[in-house]
Amino acid sequence: MLPDTIQQTLETADATITKAVEENHLPGIGVGLVYQGVPIYAKGFGVADILHRVPVTAETVFRIASISKTFAAVALMQLWEQGKFDLHAPVNDFLKGYKVQHKGDQPITIHHLLTHTAGLGEFAAFWKYFSPLAHFNVVRPGRYVPELKWLYGRFLRAERPAGEKWCYANNGFATVGQLVADISGQSFPEYTREHIFAPLGMETADFWRSPRVKPKLAIGYSYKEKQKQFKAVRDLEQVTIAAGSMNASVNDMTHYIAALMDGGRNEFGQILKPETLEMMFTPQFQLDTRLQGMGYGFKVDNWGGHRVVSHDGLWLGFISSMFVAPDAELGIIAITNRASSAAISVSRQLLQRALGTSSRPLKKAGVAEPADRPELWSELVGFYAPTPGWNTNFRMWQQYGNEFEVYVAEEKLHIRSNWGGWKKGFLLRPADADDPLSFKIGSTPLVFRRTAVGGMELLKGLHRLEKRPYAQSIRRKLDRFGISKLLK
Numbered sequence: 235m236l237p238d239t240i241q242q243t244l245e246t247a248d249a250t251i252t253k254a255v256e257e258n259h260l261p262g263i264g265v266g267l268v269y270q271g272v273p274i275y276a277k278g279f280g281v282a283d284i285l286h287r288v289p290v291t292a293e294t295v296f297r298i299a300s301i302s303k304t305f306a307a308v309a310l311m312q313l314w315e316q317g318k319f320d321l322h323a324p325v326n327d328f329l330k331g332y333k334v335q336h337k338g339d340q341p342i343t344i345h346h347l348l349t350h351t352a353g354l355g356e357f358a359a360f361w362k363y364f365s366p367l368a369h370f371n372v373v374r375p376g377r378y379v380p381e382l383k384w385l386y387g388r389f390l391r392a393e394r395p396a397g398e399k400w401c402y403a404n405n406g407f408a409t410v411g412q413l414v415a416d417i418s419g420q421s422f423p424e425y426t427r428e429h430i431f432a433p434l435g436m437e438t439a440d441f442w443r444s445p446r447v448k449p450k451l452a453i454g455y456s457y458k459e460k461q462k463q464f465k466a467v468r469d470l471e472q473v474t475i476a477a478g479s480m481n482a483s484v485n486d487m488t489h490y491i492a493a494l495m496d497g498g499r500n501e502f503g504q505i506l507k508p509e510t511l512e513m514m515f516t517p518q519f520q521l522d523t524r525l526q527g528m529g530y531g532f533k534v535d536n537w538g539g540h541r542v543v544s545h546d547g548l549w550l551g552f553i554s555s556m557f558v559a560p561d562a563e564l565g566i567i568a569i570t571n572r573a574s575s576a577a578i579s580v581s582r583q584l585l586q587r588a589l590g591t592s593s594r595p596l597k598k599a600g601v602a603e604p605a606d607r608p609e610l611w612s613e614l615v616g617f618y619a620p621t622p623g624w625n626t627n628f629r630m631w632q633q634y635g636n637e638f639e640v641y642v643a644e645e646k647l648h649i650r651s652n653w654g655g656w657k658k659g660f661l662l663r664p665a666d667a668d669d670p671l672s673f674k675i676g677s678t679p680l681v682f683r684r685t686a687v688g689g690m691e692l693l694k695g696l697h698r699l700e701k702r703p704y705a706q707s708i709r710r711k712l713d714r715f716g717i718s719k720l721l722k
Contacts, residue, residue, distance in 0.1 A: 236269070239590040240564070243267070244275055246587070251580055255279050258576035259457045261464055262290035264484035265580065267588065268565045271496045273488040282452035282571060284464055292484045295438050295450040296569040298554040299547025301487075302441070302480035303407045307348055307531025309414045309426055311510050314344075318417050321345045325409065330416045331383035334409060338395035344413065346396045347406045348530040349519045353392035354403040355625025362387055372470040375443050382412050385473050393625045399695050400519055400528060401626040404477040407531075411476020422476050433503030434493055436486040443471065447481045452571040454551015464572075467551035478549060484567060487556065491565035494543070494558045515543050515560060521693045524672065524679050538591030546578055555581040564588055604664035610671075611647055614640050614682055618696035638696060647673075649680065 236244070244267070251265055262280030266273055278290030314321060319328060324341040326333045336342045337353055346352035357363075363370045367384035390405055411422040418425050423441035431439045440446045455464040472479050482490075492500040497508030506514075517527025517534045527534040532543040540559045547554040551571055555578040558565035566588075568581035619637045620627050630636045635652020640662070642648070650659035662680060666672040671682040681693045690698045 236274070240269060240274070240588045243584055243588040247275055247584060248277070250583065251277075251279050254576045254580050258572075258574050259464075260570050260572050260574055260576060261455045262294070262452065263568060263570040263577060263580070264290050264292060264294055264296065265584070266292065266484040266488040266491070266567045267584065268488050268491045268495065269588075270563045271492040271500060273485070273492070276484050276488055278484070282450075284453070284455070284466075290452065290571075293438065293450055294452050295447050295481050295483050296452050296554065296571060297454065297547075297549045297552040298480050298482050298487070298569060299478045299549035299552055300404075301545045301547045301554050301556050302476060302478045303410075304531045304545050304556075305426055305430060305480060305490075306407050306410045306414065306422075306476040307514060308430060308505060309422070310344070310348070310410050310417075311506060311514060311530060312429055313414065313417050315507060315510055319344060321348075325413065328413055328417055329409070331381060331412065332386045333389055335389040335391045336396055337392045340396045342392060342396045344410075345518065347403075347410050347413075349528045350400055350402050350406060351397050351519050351528075352403060352406050353394035353396050353398060353401070353626065354390065354406045355393045355401065355623065356404070356628035357625055358386050358390055358405055368473065371473045373473070375469055375471055377471075379471055379475065380473055382408055382473065393623045394621065399621050399626065400521075402629060404474050407477040408474035414476070430505050431486075433505050434489045434500055435502035436482065436489050439480065439482040439486040441475055441479050441481070443481070450483065451481060452552075454549070455572045456551065457572060457574075467573075470550060478547060484569065487567040487569075491556065491558055491567060495560045495563050495565055515541070521695070522681050522683070524681055525693055537586065537589060540589050540591060542585070548573060553577045557581055557585045559585065559589060562589060604667040606647070606664060607670040608645075608647075611642055613684075613690055614647065614671075615642060616640060616690070617699045618692045619699055620695045621697070637699075638692065640692075649675070 251263060255263060260280055261284055262278060262282050264278045267275035276292035278292055278294055280290050282288045282290045282294045322343045322345050325344055325347060334342050342352045362368055362385060367380055371385060373379055414425050415422045426441060438446050438450060454467045456467050457464055489500055493505060498504055498506030498511045514530040514532055515534060516529055518529055520527035532545060535542045540562050542557055542559050544557045551573055553573050553575060554569040556567045566581045566585045568577040570577040617637055617639050620630055627636055633654045634656060638649055638651050640649050647662040648659045649662055651657055660675045662673040665674040665679060673680045683691050683693055685691055
C-alpha cells in the first residue's frame with residue numbers, strides 16, 4: 235500500500251507530464267519514479283526520433299549530460315574505499331598525463347575537485363581549444379576522442395585559490411575521471427562499466443557510443459518558435475568525458491536511484507558502503523545551512539525537512555534532472571531530448587508532490603509572514619559582485635551580468651541583475667522573523683551576512699561593492715548606443 239501522497243502523484247503523473255510536453259514543445263521525455271528501491275513509474279512520452287516516429291519508452295537511451303559527474307564521484311569514492319588515496323591529498327600526486335596548477339599556497343586536493351572548490355573556471359586556457367589535437371573539446375560520433383592531456387597540455391591552471399569560492403567546473407570533474415583512470419589502470423568508461431553499471435544492472439548505460447547505446451539512442455532537437463518546427467541538433471561527443479558524456483535510459487537510472495536511496499545497493503548489487511554514500515550526501519561546502527550545500531558530486535538541499543540530493547545536466551538537445559530523497563526512500567529522473575528546463579520542472583514538481591512538501595520552504599507553518607524592516611535597508615542597498623575572476627565567474631556573467639543591485643522601489647526592497655532572468659527585478663520578501671537579513675524570492679532563499687570588516691555580503695558568493703560597479707558602467711555605455719537590447 236503506497237502512502238497517499240505517492241499514490242496521488244502516480245494518478246496525476248501522466249497528465250502533468252503530458253501538459254509539460256505540450257506547453258514546452260518537447261519532442262519526447264522519459265520519467266521514472268522510485269520508492270523504497272523499486273521503480274513504481276517508468277514511462278516515455280512523445281518521440282525519440284521525429285523522422286521515423288520512434289516513440290520514447292523507459293528503454294530509450296538519452297544523453298544525461300552533467301548527471302555523469304555523480305558517476306565520476308562514485309567511481310572515485312570506490313577507489314577511496316580501497317585506501318588508494320586520502321581525500322585531502324594533492325591531486326598531482328596521482329595524475330600522470332598532466333598536472334593541475336594551483337593559485338596561491340594551497341594545493342588543489344581531491345576534496346576540492348569533488349566539491350567544485352578547486353578555483354578552476356569554465357574553460358581551460360582558451361588557445362588550447364584551437365589545437366588540432368583538442369578539437370575544441372568536441373568530436374563527431376565514431377571519431378577518436380583525444381585524451382585530456384591533449385586539451386590541457388602540461389597544466390590545467392586554476393584562476394583562484396583552492397577553497398576560496400564555489401565554482402561549477404566541468405574541467406574539475408573531467409579530472410576526477412582522469413584520476414579514476416590513473417589510479418585504477420583502466421580507462422574511465424571501462425571502469426564505470428565494470429564497477430558501476432554491471433553491478434547495478436544498468437544494461438544500456440555507457441560513456442562511449444557503444445553497441446549498448448546506439449540502437450536506442452534518442453536524437454536531440456531544438457525548437458524553432460517562428461516556424462513551429464523541430465530541428466535535429468548536431469550530434470557531438472566531448473573530450474571532457476567524465477563531466478558529461480554518459481548515455482542512459484530511464485530504466486538504467488531507476489536502478490541507480492534505487493542504490494542511492496539504499497546505502498549504495500539495489501537488487502542487482504552494491505557499489506558503495508552506506509557510510510561512504512552518507513559522506514557524499516553530506517554538505518562538504520555550504521555558505522549557510524539555509525542554502526544549498528555541495529557534497530561529493532551531489533548537490534544537497536532541504537525540502538520541508540526532507541534531505542534531497544540532486545544533479546541535472548544540459549547538453550546539445552538534451553536536459554536531464556535527478557532528485558533523490560534518500561531518507562524518504564523516494565527518487566525521480568526526468569530526461570528530455572530538447573534542451574528545455576521542463577525536465578527539471580517536471581521532476582521537481584512530481585517529487586514535491588510525492589513528498590507532500592515544497593522545496594526549501596522558509597515560512598514556518600502557523601507563523602505569520604515576517605514584517606519588513608526598512609530601518610535595515612540602508613545596510614543592504616547597493617551593488618554586489620563575486621570575487622574577481624572572469625573564468626570562475628563565466629556563468630554569473632552569462633546569466634546575470636556578474637552583478638546584482640539591491641534597491642528600494644515603491645517602499646519595498648528589490649533585487650535585479652544586469653541582464654538575464656533577474657533584470658526586471660524581484661521583490662525581496664522577509665523570510666524569518668528572527669533573522670532580518672533572511673529573504674526569499676518565491677521559495678528561493680536569499681540570505682545576507684555582515685562581514686568581519688563591517689561590509690555586507692549576499693550569500694551567493696557576492697560581496698557589496700564600495701565603488702561604481704564595472705559591469706554597470708559597461709551596461710550604461712551599451713544602453714547609450716542601443717547595444718544592450720541584444721542582451722535581453
